[in-house]
Amino acid sequence: MQRTAGKVIVPFFISHGGCPHSCLFCDQRRISGSTGELPSPEEIREKIRLYLDSSARESVEVAFYGGSFTMLPLHRQRGLLAPLQPLLDSGRLSAIRLSTRPDAIDPVTIALLRELRVTLVELGVQSMDDEVLAASGRGHNAAHTVAAFSMLTAAGIAVGGQLMPGLPGDTPSGALRSLRALLKLNPACLRIYPTVVVEGTELARLYSSGDYSPLSLDAAVSLGARLLHTALGAAVPVIRMGLQATDLLSGPRGVVAGPYHPAFRQLVESELCYDLLLKLLHQRVGEVTVGAHPSWLSTVIGQNGATRNRLKAQGVRLEKVLPDPGSSLHELAVTCGGITRKGNIVTDLQYCEAEGRHV
Numbered sequence: 001m002q003r004t005a006g007k008v009i010v011p012f013f014i015s016h017g018g019c020p021h022s023c024l025f026c027d028q029r030r031i032s033g034s035t036g037e038l039p040s041p042e043e044i045r046e047k048i049r050l051y052l053d054s055s056a057r058e059s060v061e062v063a064f065y066g067g068s069f070t071m072l073p074l075h076r077q078r079g080l081l082a083p084l085q086p087l088l089d090s091g092r093l094s095a096i097r098l099s100t101r102p103d104a105i106d107p108v109t110i111a112l113l114r115e116l117r118v119t120l121v122e123l124g125v126q127s128m129d130d131e132v133l134a135a136s137g138r139g140h141n142a143a144h145t146v147a148a149f150s151m152l153t154a155a156g157i158a159v160g161g162q163l164m165p166g167l168p169g170d171t172p173s174g175a176l177r178s179l180r181a182l183l184k185l186n187p188a189c190l191r192i193y194p195t196v197v198v199e200g201t202e203l204a205r206l207y208s209s210g211d212y213s214p215l216s217l218d219a220a221v222s223l224g225a226r227l228l229h230t231a232l233g234a235a236v237p238v239i240r241m242g243l244q245a246t247d248l249l250s251g252p253r254g255v256v257a258g259p260y261h262p263a264f265r266q267l268v269e270s271e272l273c274y275d276l277l278l279k280l281l282h283q284r285v286g287e288v289t290v291g292a293h294p295s296w297l298s299t300v301i302g303q304n305g306a307t308r309n310r311l312k313a314q315g316v317r318l319e320k321v322l323p324d325p326g327s328s329l330h331e332l333a334v335t336c337g338g339i340t341r342k343g344n345i346v347t348d349l350q351y352c353e354a355e356g357r358h359v
């Protein structure tokens with residue numbers, strides 16, 4: 001069961017559904033772990049019923065992920081959305097979200113989405129650089145994204161954006177430019193998926209012939225920290241970073257190269273925590289205690305104690321990381337030598353080009 005910011009989301013994966021394109025990186029079946037069959041109205045109702053029965057909450061959200069929902073024939077889109085209408089009427093379903101391509105939004109589609117009360121559309125923006133989009137075989141350009149945001153927003157439908165740093169032709173500074181261009185469109189939320197090479201895709205062929213090099217995990221974490229910090233600074237929630245782990249992706253015929261990590265977001269957040277700790281320590285060394293939001297303790301410590309080890313190399317002994325219910329999610333309090341300093345990864349860090357990290 002997926003929970004996002006207190007919401008329970010009932011996911012349906014529409015693999016390659018309605019999509020005539022073949023982006024270099026895409027194998028929706030492996031990425032989503034789905035068979036590609038569209039669920040029947042009975043299957044939709046039954047799955048939602050199971051979620052409602054097992055949730056203490058009064059209502060849930062439905063999300064159609066993967067593929068390109070609005071490229072399905074209109075009667076198929078209606079067939080997926082119509083069974084949800086009585087649940088919206090009863091208040092047991094609070095919202096419907098779906099994902100699609102920026103060039104699959106037009107007035108006819110928007111009329112259907114409005115009639116069937118879709119709340120949020122997530123656009124597979126991937127990049128705002130036309131050369132990167134062309135090199136990735138996307139078949140749309142940045143102008144399609146701008147137009148889709150404009151049409152959906154005017155219709156009162158919230159819009160989210162997905163970005164894929166590390167596509168062919170992309171660079172860290174290009175990925176940052178894409179994010180800034182996307183933020184100007186006022187997205188309701190973002191997903192950031194660093195590009196990975198999946199077996200059986202055209203990108204895998206380019207990789208094996210030496211014509212494509214993915215970001216290393218370290219480079220993706222470092223870039224991810226910059227992108228996350230920028231998005232949070234613009235008060236736009238990043239609802240996912242890195243692909244969700246599936247058996248197919250983790251298996252021998254899944255990801256063949258690239259920055260795939262089942263806890264990618266935590267790596268990124270730990271990086272920002274480390275930068276903030278260094279800043280708050282202000283070159284002091286010795287024993288340190290850190291207070292953090294109770295849900296962030298393992299993020300501060302880092303995977304396999306990574307932060308502890310990095311601080312040790314700087315002459316700092318991370319003694320304890322204690323829950324501080326008074327702290328906000330992004331806030332840390334560092335006590336060293338009897339002095340406590342507080343800081344926030346969003347408001348108290350800025351990126352330093354010379355050092356290549358946040359200071």
Ligand code: SF4
Nearest residue numbers: 019021022023026067
């Ligand atoms: S548009 Fe989406 S579903 Fe279609 S090939 Fe590209 S990534 Fe895959």
